[in-house]
Amino acid sequence: MDYPKEWINYTREELLAILSKNLSKKRYQHILRVEEEALKLADYYHADCAEVSLAALLHDYAKERSDAEYLHYIDEHPQFAMLRPYGNNIWHGMIGALFAKKELGLNNPNVVRAIQLHTVGGKQMTQLDKIIFIADYIEPNRHFEGVDEARKLAYTNLNQAVSYALSHTLIYLIQRGYPIFPMTLDAYNHWVGRIGDE
Amino acid sequence: MDYPKEWINYTREELLAILSKNLSKKRYQHILRVEEEALKLADYYHADCAEVSLAALLHDYAKERSDAEYLHYIDEHPQFAMLRPYGNNIWHGMIGALFAKKELGLNNPNVVRAIQLHTVGGKQMTQLDKIIFIADYIEPNRHFEGVDEARKLAYTNLNQAVSYALSHTLIYLIQRGYPIFPMTLDAYNHWVGRIGDE
Numbered sequence: 001m002d003y004p005k006e007w008i009n010y011t012r013e014e015l016l017a018i019l020s021k022n023l024s025k026k027r028y029q030h031i032l033r034v035e036e037e038a039l040k041l042a043d044y045y046h047a048d049c050a051e052v053s054l055a056a057l058l059h060d061y062a063k064e065r066s067d068a069e070y071l072h073y074i075d076e077h078p079q080f081a082m083l084r085p086y087g088n089n090i091w092h093g094m095i096g097a098l099f100a101k102k103e104l105g106l107n108n109p110n111v112v113r114a115i116q117l118h119t120v121g122g123k124q125m126t127q128l129d130k131i132i133f134i135a136d137y138i139e140p141n142r143h144f145e146g147v148d149e150a151r152k153l154a155y156t157n158l159n160q161a162v163s164y165a166l167s168h169t170l171i172y173l174i175q176r177g178y179p180i181f182p183m184t185l186d187a188y189n190h191w192v193g194r195i196g197d198e
Numbered sequence: 199m200d201y202p203k204e205w206i207n208y209t210r211e212e213l214l215a216i217l218s219k220n221l222s223k224k225r226y227q228h229i230l231r232v233e234e235e236a237l238k239l240a241d242y243y244h245a246d247c248a249e250v251s252l253a254a255l256l257h258d259y260a261k262e263r264s265d266a267e268y269l270h271y272i273d274e275h276p277q278f279a280m281l282r283p284y285g286n287n288i289w290h291g292m293i294g295a296l297f298a299k300k301e302l303g304l305n306n307p308n309v310v311r312a313i314q315l316h317t318v319g320g321k322q323m324t325q326l327d328k329i330i331f332i333a334d335y336i337e338p339n340r341h342f343e344g345v346d347e348a349r350k351l352a353y354t355n356l357n358q359a360v361s362y363a364l365s366h367t368l369i370y371l372i373q374r375g376y377p378i379f380p381m382t383l384d385a386y387n388h389w390v391g392r393i394g395d396e
Binding site: 085086163167171174175177178180182185188189192193194195196 | 283284361365368369372373375376377378380383386387390391392393394
């Protein structure tokens with residue numbers, strides 16, 4: 001697959017080579033499975049396959065960077081100071097997307113946004129945001145309790161799948177005592193708790 | 199028990215008469231049980247019994263007011279606009295404490311604060327805030343799964359009891375798809391997720 005040159009100056013094959021070289025085998029294979037699932041969803045919901053493929057391939061582009069690299073970036077960019085305590089799970093989306101932008105010349109704001117939201121979710125999510133969020137949650141190698149229900153919802157009602165994933169992700173985090181990023185609560189309150197924008 | 203006149207111009211007996219007259223029997227008896235539990239905690243942790251008694255008696259003072267009364271108050275006080283979508287569970291503490299202040303002349307800021315935080319919790323909680331929060335959670339008539347563990351923690355480590363109550367309350371809300379007040383997430387992130395004040 002080729003992507004429009006205005007979005008990124010690499011073909012899919014060239015991007016795969018970059019990812020394969022820079023990430024662990026495990027991560028690389030996860031990325032391929034997320035792309036596979038995301039393209040199935042794109043097909044089902046008539047989304048733009050090139051955007052979906054690009055966002056899927058790059059969603060974990062910077063997941064294996066060191067905490068030190070992220071903390072250095074946060075210290076240099078005070079607008080991200082509130083991300084500091086939340087760790088790699090939050091950083092690799094919210095900041096990792098900006099690394100892809102800078103290092104790969106990624107220049108499609110829809111794709112950047114979908115990468116940023118892929119772990120935290122958001123009160124406002126585009127169809128692309130939802131597809132990447134859900135593909136990452138249900139890719140073929142996920143085996144958690146409830147994944148079958150999530151898969152079923154993904155191909156029935158994408159918004160209900162987002163609600164399901166947000167609720168179950170929050171419970172997962174709380175059961176383990178992990179911190180919860182405020183945007184994820186906003187997303188939950190919007191998609192599940194039906195809190196409007198008043 | 200008498201309270202200092204500077205705090206409130208009613209004795210405990212006079213307050214009980216007011217509560218009994220204005221609340222359902224069920225609510226009134228819950229209040230007495232919360233006071234009983236809170237005074238046990240006050241004794242155990244050497245807290246001020248008069249403050250604990252007063253906060254316990256008034257924690258649900260305005261719980262049975264109508265949504266219309268709260269919504270009218272919110273519309274008249276724009277600083278509370280963000281409370282609007284969260285309903286009585288949040289209003290009866292955050293705003294109910296101000297009704298007690300206005301209608302009963304309650305004039306002890308520690309007590310007002312403990313009433314305000316008793317359902318939402320907070321990143322910063324005083325010993326009094328914690329005692330009221332926990333007493334309401336474990337009063338003798340509570341029968342949910344995990345209440346024995348909560349009771350044990352309450353008399354071992356008050357902070358751990360707060361963590362436990364916050365985690366379990368969040369999971370309870372999420373399992374039912376109820377909205378979550380952002381202060382409760384702040385409290386969770388502080389007491390459970392160990393997110394500092396950076």
